[in-house]
Amino acid sequence: MQHLPSMITDLALILGTAGIVTLLFKKLNQPIVLGYLVAGFLVGPKTSIFPTIVGQESISLWAEIGVIFLLFALGLEFSFKKLFRVGGSAGFTALFEISFMVTAGYVTGRLLGWTSMDSMFLGGILAISSTSIIIRTIEELGFKNFKFVGMVFGILVIEDLVAVLLMVLLTTVALTRDFAGAEMLGAIVKLSFFLSIWFVAGIFLLPSFLKRAQKLLTEETVLVVAVGLCLLMVVFASNVGFSSALGAFIMGSILAETIEGERIHHLVKPIKNLFSAVFFISVGMMIDPQVIMTYWKEVLLLSSIVIVGKTISVTLGSVLSGQSLKSSLQSGMSLSQIGEFSFIIATLGLSLKVINENMYPLAVAVSVVTAFTTPYMMRSSTKFYAFLERILPPKVVASLDSYSVLSFSMQGNRVWRDQVRAYIIKIILNAVVVVAIFLLTSRVFLPFLLERQMAEGPAKFLSLSATLIASAPFLWALAFGRTKDFDVLVFDQNKGTNNYVFLVSRIMLAVGLLGAMVAQFVPIFWALAITLWMVIVVGYILSQKLNDIYHWFEHRFLSNLNDEVQKNHARKAVQSLAPWDAHMTEFQIPPEAPYVGVPLSQLSIREVYGVTIALIERGRRRITAPGRNECLMPHDHIHVIGTDAQLVRFKDFIQSEHEDLQRVVSVQDDGQYTLESYRLSENSPYINCSIRDCGLRESTQGLVVGIERDGRRILNPDSSEVLVLGDVLWIVGDRDKILNQT
CATH class of the missing domain: 3.30.70.1450 (Regulator of K+ conductance, C-terminal domain)
Incomplete structure (x- = not known):
């Protein structure tokens, strides 16, 4: 009899058990994620009820692949256009809630006597709600068309994005063991820079490529191309110091903007379901009944903090953002659980060996408790609001109602806010592109020439020339470019006397950025001379030519972005x-x-x-x-x-x-x-x-x-x-x- 590798026998065991258990959970109308956790517990090394797995390392490999595809699929569902549709109310509420829960988790951990690192990861674990559990519960309870559901989905979108950022920040802190504000700020700036570059480059290149190759793309080739791009981004993100999950999430978000976005999501979904099932099963394997029995008080405490803390923070944040008390309370009671991202954050802490091993089964136990309470919280939200309405003074209810209407009325005039945002976005994106070109030539092109035995002087001359030529259109736009051609993100800014102040500030920024780049290649005297020469050429002689070149880039970028943004512009307005x-x-x-x-x-x-x-x-x-x-x-x-x-x-x-x-x-x-x-x-x-x-x-x-x-x-x-x-x-x-x- 031929001997099968342990990886195959283990996979057969866990998926077979998962199939039976999840069918049972489906029959009981319980979240399927809980079924995966139970299946993992049954075949895991902590119990002897069923045969247990043999090769833990192979399961860990499958689980890591599962995290990559789970984040890739979340990115396909997220997309940048979804972020544009979320609106300020959901964004403010999500950030308010996450800040509250991270702080509550950290303080709770310290009061329990845990280390600072354990407490930080606990804050991240308790901060992110479960998208899969919430969506399934809303569908099962028939709440899909209720007003608060749109707010809940908007908060979930922001939570998913912030969860990825939390993973990056926690990884940075765990590796450097440095809690200094400068280090954290540097990590945030680095992350923001690479996110901007991936966004600009991805939107500029991928949609056009997929449009032109559309006739050649069968379902098989689309799937292979999409998965290939995902794994390439995973490798790139890992090489520049970020997590593989972040790379997968970003590539999913970029592909979601393309003409093949829906098709890719449809084709990747079965793969995501398979590997994410393996991931959740591997999470279930970490459930240790002995740990839960020992720390049952902590499980109940943390579950209470999640239920009460999320309900209060989401409700308060939503009310402050201008939502009605009823809608805010329904949103808060719907988001009172943790789920898949909590497991991913806990897994990250274990893989970095910076948290206590007992935190993982505690996170799983809290997730199970809060997942079971979610349907009851949603069902009782309307009755609880009626109870609050009876006990609160009528003046308080009337004041909250008036504040909600006033806030809604003020949202109708968004002209100034859009103008300021337009200016900031244009300046940031052009500055990011200029810096990216400089980094590409100084850290890739120049070392390439030096490795080919080219003399240092000619190599720097070629690198500097390439930098100036490639960045000239974007330097011109940074200094002089107007924003009238932006359709969704950018609006006409040529209004008001303050325009001269803004113009001078932008010119100074462009000149300073140019001088800093040139000084990296040549001595300071030559840097000043070249900067002055570029100011004359860019600012006067080649102004019209650079304007034409830049607008070609801008039109290409916006046409790719607006293919989807314009399709959803009406829905964005309609939903508000x-x-x-x-x-x-x-x-x-x-x-x-x-x-x-x-x-x-x-x-x-x-x-x-x-x-x-x-x-x-x-x-x-x-x-x-x-x-x-x-x-x-x-x-x-x-x-x-x-x-x-x-x-x-x-x-x-x-x-x-x-x-x-x-x-x-x-x-x-x-x-x-x-x-x-x-x-x-x-x-x-x-x-x-x-x-x-x-x-x-x-x-x-x-x-x-x-x-x-x-x-x-x-x-x-x-x-x-x-x-x-x-x-x-x-x-x-x-x-x-x-x-x-x-």
Whole structure:
């Protein structure tokens, strides 16, 4: 009989056991991740119930591959365009919560007598919620169309990104054993620099490459190319001092922006499921019943800190960011668990041999406890809010409500914020590209020439020449480039007297950067002369030529980025159209629905369900503010405004449990579809007219979704409602046309 390698027999044992256990967990409606943990515990060395694995090293290898594919798949789901859609509220809440939990974890560890390193890793372990457990629980409980879910998903996106950054920072601290602020700042700057370079280079090169090779890409070649790029980035990240997980995550995020992003995600998903299952099973193997029995008090303490701390921090952060108390509390109680990233952070600490081995089974035990409590926390969030509403003073509830509405209203004017962000982004990206070119020539090209026995003088001359030629367009843009051609990230900045101050500051930055680069190749006297010569050439003689070259790079970059960003621009606006307790959600029309082809006027959707259909997406066509004679057609994606209760009733009418499909929004529609307020003054032509007859729909290409009148709020008013002097109308439509009414 042929002898099989232990790696194959171990893999057969763990996957066979995992198959049985996960089927049981599926039957019990429990998260499948918990099934993997139980399977690992059953076949692990800490128990003798089942046959145990033989080769622990081979399983560790599979687990490391699992982490790479898990982070690669998360990157494909994350994408930079998702980060753009998250918004400031979710970003602020996520950072507030993570800071709170890291601090709470560190303080708890120190109070328990743990070392500083153990306490730091404990803070990271307790800070990150479980994306897989939350998504599965939301789907099982039918909460997908609730208002707070969008906030939860936004927080999870930021948490995943911060978790990768935490791993890098913890690795830096663990290796250097240095807690100095300068070292930490240096690590953050280095990480930010490489993230920017990967982002710019990846968006500039990969989408164009995949577009041109699209006809040659079968499913097999797409998979091979994607996995190859992932592993190449893993190797590169490891060589420059970062973790392999970070490299996989970044490559996934870049590929998600390409035309093949969805296809790659679909093809990689089975591989990710297989290897991530092995990873979670390897985590389960680390469960030591003896450790848990010994430290059961610590398990209960840490579980309580996760449940209470995350609920409080997310709720408080969300309220401060302008969300309603109800939505904030629901978000907080939904995020009160830890999961896959906690295991990865614990694994990192063990692999670096900087934390106590008992921390790993403690993290797993806390994850199991909090995962089981998650469905109950979500279910009870509405009742707990009702309880808080009863016990809190009415003035407090009213103040929080007013703060939420005020914060939402202030979000409508984003011009100045976008202008400042545009300036900063353009300066940073161009500076990063210039520094990257310098590093490439000084640390790669110059050593290459010297290794080929070229004299030092000619080698430095060629390297410096290559640096100046390659960086000239970006130095010009750093000093003089305007931002008017940026579509999503950058806007026109040529406004105001302060422009001269900004211009002089940018020129000084460009000249200083140029001088610092040149001084690395030649003596200081020659550096000053060359810098002056470049200022004259770049600033005056070749200005127009460099402008043309730079705009070619800029157009190429933005066209690759905006292929996806523009497709999702409408959704970004639509998801923030919610005054008061209402919000926007999306439904897909099933082809067999009995109401297909029936005019909206006959369906009486607003009158029966109290919701408003604000947008219909039909293939590449967008129907904004659909009229009474518009019909719903099979596979339409409709965006509906209403409260949670109204949307639940409307979901029953739709009778569709299908998963959302990828939508393609027409990029030819440049209008900003948004929510704006409009107060009826004495000169308004709409006073004493009904909504149906006043002509607002035609003049704004929008819908009236709310009215504020004498301190009362009318959500989704009937079309027969008569408008009176002093009404504040909330209108979903073309922003410019709405503002022209004022």
